[in-house]
Amino acid sequence: MPEHTNYVKWFRNSAPYINAHRGKTFVIMFGGEAVAHANFANIVHDIALLNSLGVKLVLVHGARPQIEQRVHDVGIESRYHNDLRITDDIELRCVTDAAGSLRAQIEALLSMGVANSPMHGAAIRVCSGNYVTAKPIGVVDGVDLRHTGLVRKVDAHALQQQLNNQNVVMLSPLGYSPTGEIFNLTAEDVAVHTAAALKADKLILYTADDGLLDSDGKLIRQCEYRDVDAELEQQSALHSDSIVQAVVDAGDLGINRCHMVSFQQDGALLQELFSRDGAGTLITQEHYEQFMTASIDDVGGLLAIIEPLEAKGVLLKRSRELLENEIDHFKILVRDGMVVACAALYPYPEQRSGEIACVATHPDYRGADRAERLLELLEREAYNKGLQSVFVLTTQTAHWFQEQGYVECQIDDLPPAKKQLYNFQRKSKAFIKTLN
Template structure:
């Protein structure tokens, strides 16, 4: 699975940076005072009070579209490692991170009727054994529509909201009850084919939510259509602490005993908010958000990005109402305290586990905070930096250096952090006469050819500019063409600063190649000489 990309539809001052997200990409300027920068973005000397969301790549609205994916059920999740041992080791940090956290998972009625329903229930049971506190919110829209059809009742809507009369309410309760029984039946089996006595899973369900009527809006009486007001948080948390899976339907009750048919997606987001859950997960129809310039799948949005996309997508008939609803409720949840919301395809076998237990996931994630960013390294990153550069040191691609040298110069390192893991690094070493050297460029093999090097180069150029550097140079023996393709020019060693020149063995370097030098201008910044010395 490709690494999560980010996108934004916005207006503001931009400058072309790299082909990290495709030809013609541009990025928002941001203040250099921040310590964490989204991949593909870099600091400048102005606009110091910008927020994290201001740093995200801008994608023109005409370049965004939703792509329908294959809905052939049973499609397996593409988990990278072929080795079970490697895969399990990669999963283990996430098992520890998710243990004890609360997740609200919305199960649409379409999933209950699919061939993968049993597999998803098995995965949810597995999450329970990992110590995840799970709240399931069950939708029953297709089951309700079938009940209405059997009773020869027409579906009535106004402004996209269902009108629920007494007969429709009876159909809604029958549909919700049927879905509830199916979910309880599957989860009650526990982990099938487990050694020894199978661990049973207890399901807690009941009148956990209080609802109120939608009432009369725009002159239309919605009758028994309701909206959730409150969740009995204490009761739900007690059940979760006992190891139960909590099951909530879309049927809510008022304090006076009235029954209301609520929107299950809204119930899920409100439950996640009131429980202060770590995650809200929607099992959707498999749509993918695409950057049409590079045809790459967008896998991460921050709240501002998601809101702007929804505003545009509402005018696009190709985007389904369900997909927009999932996005809206995900945004609402994240704004009100839920850490992350996820849209996971219900047509991928194992998609839920892939999204939760692999670094790159398999769906779309909406979050308040940065999932991937560039920042200055700290002493805590030294071991990860050594892991990245050791293969290149062994192959003589990088200049030899040990852990002690990295420790003493850790403040010169820049790292790309992805969900807590360091996946790329480089250094920026200043010299006299407004020179600086970019070196020790290394990218995790799993993330090569995904624009990480481009992102670091853009960051380094802007950081160098903010430091007053006018000449940025690189020493390399094997990767010259990569830098030449990005605007560097060849130079002689005598163009280097004296202190750097004093460290170079000229006899060895003379055997490589003589170079020439010329000035280059970097767009929207001070003049920077991008020098490549071979």
């Protein structure tokens, strides 16, 4: 396939994500290691692109290696306790110097507008300020951490005003007390509490790895916060990973979606946000409603949802016997033991296609994207089975499927086995969606 055709296809497929992210608030954290990496200029370009697409951005930068260099330059040795710097008066000057220098450097990169560059015409306005109130950690295990602190409060109202004015907010790993003191904070602490205070739609954490890795070193593409807790218990090495601990803290503070992406991989942020498979790890809150493959014991629950829709002609009538025979094709959403939504996938491997059928939600549980989530689950399953497309036959829900990216097709476009079973009396319309 020609390169320009691949580009057009990718750009079209990214449109739903562009629409979904517009107007949303993202908090993006990158450590001092990321700023020092050769790929950081590309990260800035990607951040500029998000800004141009209408995403509200809060950037939080770290500065540990830069602080370390300044501490070394003044001839003293850094001291740590529980992976936290013991910040005395001399080191605090190194901290503020490094943070101020990095902030200016990042602001300069975000201010670029050179012709024939990704930043041309960006005109990004960056603002910083004393939005973070901090408190001292104090004495831990008999060790006084001095000017090292924790986030006490984030001025969400002031931040929101800046975001509503289309400004990009940048926060340094510094906090201030009502008595005028400055505290050295971790970027992770600032990022997590800022995301929680703003009720941000996403918290994005840049890391040296591709994302969260399992015990075999393989990338975990999607999981829930509880799975991260389990990984921490299994892998003692992760206990010292401040990024992973930040993910755990994000879950405890109720942040719905957290992404881990690599600062070393060019375009990882864009791939994570604008493609189906992503590039890193997406961590979400645990749903008290669970997806599962249906079993014979779920037939009664399925019939309770399906039969009223069959009576209205929305769904094709299925007998209990037929449901029992085809039960393995069904995915269900269960809430406290009750089936509240269902859908089925029937593969046609020879044509590398599949039919999605019987998408239904209990009337008491409609309006919360349950059907959309089930549909997405089956599309992902079809893709993992090697299918290139999925299709639906519907009489009354055509518009809903079109909103999910399906386009109308002819009956002749369906697999031969399905065409032979087509019910001409129902006159169902066919819609298809290409998987990628």
